[in-house]
Amino acid sequence: MLTDTKQLQLGVLQAxxxxxxxxxNGEKPFLYASGNWGPGYIMVKGLVGRKKLFKALSEATAxxxxxxxxxxxxxxxxxxxxxxxxxxxxxxxxxxxxRTVPFVYVRESRKKGGQKELVTGxxxxxxxxxxxxxxxxxxxxxxxxxxxxTAVLLRAEGYMVxxxxxxxxYNNPRAVKLLEEHGLRMVYLFTLSDLLETAEESGTHxxxxxxxxxxxxxxxxxWQKARGLxxxxxxxxx
Numbered sequence: 495m496l497t498d499t500k501q502l503q504l505g506v507l508q509a510x511x512x513x514x515x516x517x518x519n520g521e522k523p524f525l526y527a528s529g530n531w532g533p534g535y536i537m538v539k540g541l542v543g544r545k546k547l548f549k550a551l552s553e554a555t556a557x558x559x560x561x562x563x564x565x566x567x568x569x570x571x572x573x574x575x576x577x578x579x580x581x582x583x584x585x586x587x588x589x590x591x592x593r594t595v596p597f598v599y600v601r602e603s604r605k606k607g608g609q610k611e612l613v614t615g616x617x618x619x620x621x622x623x624x625x626x627x628x629x630x631x632x633x634x635x636x637x638x639x640x641x642x643x644t645a646v647l648l649r650a651e652g653y654m655v656x657x658x659x660x661x662x663x664y665n666n667p668r669a670v671k672l673l674e675e676h677g678l679r680m681v682y683l684f685t686l687s688d689l690l691e692t693a694e695e696s697g698t699h700x701x702x703x704x705x706x707x708x709x710x711x712x713x714x715x716x717w718q719k720a721r722g723l724x725x726x727x728x729x730x731x732x
Contacts, residue, residue: 502554503692505547506662512536512693514703523723528637531723532714534707536689538633538662539575551661555683557627563657565584567626568596570613570648572640576600576660581632581640583659590596596621600630600644612647627654634662637714638669642676657681662689666714678683684714686711 507510515521524530541548559566569587571580577599584597598615616622630644635658645655653732656679663682673680690707691697710717718725
């Protein structure tokens, strides 16, 4: 019988959120927001239209945060994928933490136009004080560069950042190293390896493609180099 987390993983797979391309047989690799290339992508943020599933994923993640990072004071969701789950994390955390957990969202540092406000929700907010501890929220974390960049930004503004949180963590070696360098711990509901195992067990994807995705996960930079793929300065999911 599937565990609750397994059932949620299966829900993600059955919703068609995971796409794996056969790069070695001519299919175009994905270009991630970090500028790195890879064979697969999980469109977790695309599940926002499936309210029951998305709320269940977010609530289960918040429960893990409530255990692992009880001293967080507010949630900072990264635009765009971290906004909806970040808001939900903040809502679901209020019951176990027994206090208000405010929410703000963080735009990319190269934002143009508007008021050039990188963090929306902080200005004049009496519920957030200098030195408060922010939880950085995303729907998934692959190379962790966005999470680390936001930590640097918030710390420069006078806030603590000890943890990030996401529904899906790729847990690749590069991401783990970067998080360690920035003094961050990641709280997550499940890893990409967990999801691939469930895909293998349930038969939602071919064993060959799952194996190729695992090869990337073991050494993402080496996987790119072996295929003559160079990271690009400006990424984006393609």
